[in-house]
Every structure is written in structure tokens, then in C-alpha cells.
Amino acid sequence: MEYAGLSEYEAKVYLSLIGLGSSRARKLSINCKVPRTKVYGTLKKLIEYGLVIEIPGVPKCFTPISPLNAFGSTVKRNLNKALDFSQILESLTDTHETSMKEASPQQKTLWYIDSDDDIIGKFHEIVSQAKETLEVVASADGLTLFFNSAPNLLDQMQNIGVDVRIFSPLDPKANPLARELSYLFDVRKVDISSPLLFVDSDHKSFILAKVTDINGDDPLEAAVFSDDENLLSILHLITSSLMNGQDSGAAPKIEMRT
Template sequence: MSRYAFVKEHKPTRRVRTRDIDDLLAIWPKIVDYTGLSEYESKVYLSLLILGSSGARRLSLHCRVPRTKVYGTLRKLIDNGLVVEIPGSPKVFTPSNPAEAFESLLDDFRRRALDFDAVLQALTKTHEKKRDEARPRKKIVWYIEEEGETKRKCLEMIGRSQRSLTILTNEDGLGLLFNSAHRLLDENNDQGIRVTLYSPLDPRTSSLARELSYVVQINKVDFTAPVIFINSDDEQFLLARIAFREGAYLFNDSIFSGDEELLALLSMIFLKPERRTSPGESDSGERLEGTGTSTQPHGAVHKRL
């Protein structure tokens, strides 16, 4: 057998080979990043993968590496086990199997990834353990500015309650609830959901409160702040401001959250009755206070948050 028989280069059309090499050479920066090879080493190795085997001269025409640098680059690749020199004259070079050549490197990546995952888990446990001890702590409260969105969120919270629903509002808010959510409150009553409404209106003297008392439990309290506070299932709350515009009361901006600690704090402020001690007051025995004052066109005094 001729000494050249086993090193003969099969040369497909230059057009196809060039396009294939260009496509593969485009990933050389990733090879540099992942393997630590130099730019020249990456380009020579990738070119050999397409050529299959090649002499240095032909390789230099495709790999975009200066011809004077090709031999030195091939020697480094041979030392690293990425290229094999086929005995003969002229010298021919062929690439090693990438899966085998980079197996140890890939195994090292996997070990490092697993080790880093273990580190992250340990850090996460420490963070979760110390998070509850941190003071002060960050709480998440969502703010709604548009009145239409506030109304939608209010109705959503009323409609999705499963066990209990507690609402506190003033006289104007009671009218808003009646006009916007009477059907939902009626459905909650049919489903056995416990609905409690705190309002300054007495069902014995107010037709509006009397109408609502058929579907919800109404407790008369002194509360004039222009807000609606909703506690749904003791899991989430909404606090909405009531505004007077163009001769009508409507939902204004609001905040809502599912944070249990904030809900407990606001419930303590808004929904904890105080025993009346002054003579001549209502026999309901309950009182809820707002803070601050403001006036509305009909002359009623409201308290502002």
C-alpha cells in the first residue's frame, strides 16, 4: 500500500465546504468561553471538524488563522488531545471526537454546577431563617390608582370569598356597595358565607341598611371616614378611598395585599369595636373611629386616613 493511501484528502466542492466551515466557525467565541482554548485553537479545531482531516496548508485556507500560526496551534491541540497527527508525508491532521476530548471538562462543569447548587440551597436556607428576624421587614402592598380598577378589585374580592367577608365603610360607601355589589352579597349569603358589615346606618331607621340586612349581618358603628375596608377570608384585604365627583360618590384609589400581618394590623385599627361609655348613645355597644376630617357637599363630616 502506498504511504499516501491512508492520508488521501477527500475534497468536496469548495462552495459547500466553505459554507459549512463558516457556519461552524461562528461559534468559536463559545468554544473559547467554555473550554479555555485560544481563538486560533478554537478556529483550527472547528475547521478540522468540518474538513475531517487536512494538511496544514489547506487548513490555513479555511480556518482564518495566519499560516505561520497554524503549525504552532496544531501542536498545542495535539498536546491537549484535541487533534491527532497522522503519520506520513506531508503531515495530515484529524480532530479527536469532541465528546471524548471534552468529557473531563464537561464532568468538571457538572460537578461545579452541583456544588454551586448545594451552595445556593445553603444560602437560601440561611436567608429564609434570618428573613423573619430582620427588622424592619419589607411588605408588599399593591396600589391601584384608577377608580374603575378599584371597583373591579373590590367586586372580585367580594365574589371570591369562600368562608367569611367583613366590610367596614361609612354611609356613602354603604350606598356604593348596595349599587355595585348587592347581587354578589346575596350570592354569598346563599352559599353560606358569613358576611359582616360595619356601618353607621341603623337598619331600624335606614331603608338602605334594612335592605342589606336581609343578606348580611349589619353592626351599627360610628365611622365616617370616606373609605371601604374589606377583609376576605382573613387572607387578604382591600382599603379603598371614596371620592365625590360630578355629584356622585365613587370608588377612588386603593391598596390591597395578601400579607397576613398587615391584615391583622389594619383589622385591629378598623374592626375592633370600643365599648361606648357616654350616656344616651346607641345601644349597639360598638364604636369604630377614623382620624382626620374633611367635608363633603351634602354637609356630612368625614374622616380622612
């Protein structure tokens, strides 16, 4: 009854009268556990609110007004207010979404995981989601770690039609792992001085990790991943520059501070 603006005593007396139908003050006091000294004052207020009617007689008797008649208009008024507020909220939400699309700078979602999480498992997950292209950019240790963690994963992806490209400092002419991979995939030697492992899956999601000791318990220190299109378009510049550098005969290079 707090929504109707009634006090605790007023609510107890009114609800008790609803249950009794009509009652004298003494019986009402016992039934609703409101002190008899407070009942008359409470009933007087309920009569003023239009919730209770006093039946003439000795002793006095009291009967409640139907809840529908008593609160129907209040409920209707509040429902109308709620509907109006809902429409206002919807309009504000649309305006906010429109303005945020045009605002700058914009907030983007980038997820971070550390060595306590299964980072290499997240790499396998994102690789497995690819339908068209996979681009792997890795340091020597990063590529070795990735290949050893799932030797057949890239084969499986190629078998379903995924175009796999690998960029690393390992030379297919001199390194056994790079040579083996080059028999199946597009493997390109580039200059990568930072210990990293990066995978771009269909240009729809990516994961980037920092490689530490591949022989240790936690070979990947931390990683970030996202499926935000704007972030992906920027990071795609990495592999684009590598490919362009190869095509022009330049020496593609990736160097990041770690």
C-alpha cells in the same frame, strides 16, 4: 468552544479538523478560513493543549484528538463544580429563608391600584372569594357606592352561607339603604369620618380604598389589597374594635388621615 478556553482561531482550526478527519495545513487554512500564516502557530498551540496530533511526513499532516478524550475530563470537572455549587446554593437559600422568618422588620406584599384600574371590580372579586365571613367597613358614600355597583352580590354571598357584617355611619333606623340591608345582614352604626371602603374576606384577603366623588367618573381614587396573614391580623383589629365597642355600648369610631 469558548467554554474550553480556546481562541477564535484555535476553535476554527480544531472544529475544521474534526470535520476533515485529518488535513494538511494548506487545506485546513482554506477550509476554516484562517490565514495560512496563522494556521501553523495555531496548530502548535493545539498540539500543546493535547487536542491535535502531528502525523510525521512531508508535507506535515494533522489529525484531531477525539472530543470525548479531549474535553471529557473538563466536562466532568465542571459538572462536579456545578453540582457542588447547586448544593451550596440550596443550603444558602434554606438559611436565608429561615433567617428571614425570624428577622424583623419583615417585608410584606401590599398591592396598589389607582383610578386607572378597575378598583370596584377588585372589590367584587375579593368579596366573591369569601366562604365563611365578609366584613364591610365603609363611610356613607362608600357603602352607597359599593351597594349600587352590585346590588345582589351580598345577597348571593349570604345564600351560600357567608356571614355578612356591615359597619357604617348610616343608621338603620333613619337611612333607607341601611334599613334595607339590616333586614338581611348584621348592620351596625359606627362613627366613620374618613371617606373609605374596606372589605375583609374570610380574614384571608382584604381591600381598602379611598372614596372621592361617588357621582364622578372615578369614585375611588386609589386602593391597596393583600392576602398577607400578618397584615390581615392587624387590620382585623378595625372590625374587632367596632364589634367590641358595640357590645360595650361605647361609640365605635374610625378616623383616618386622608
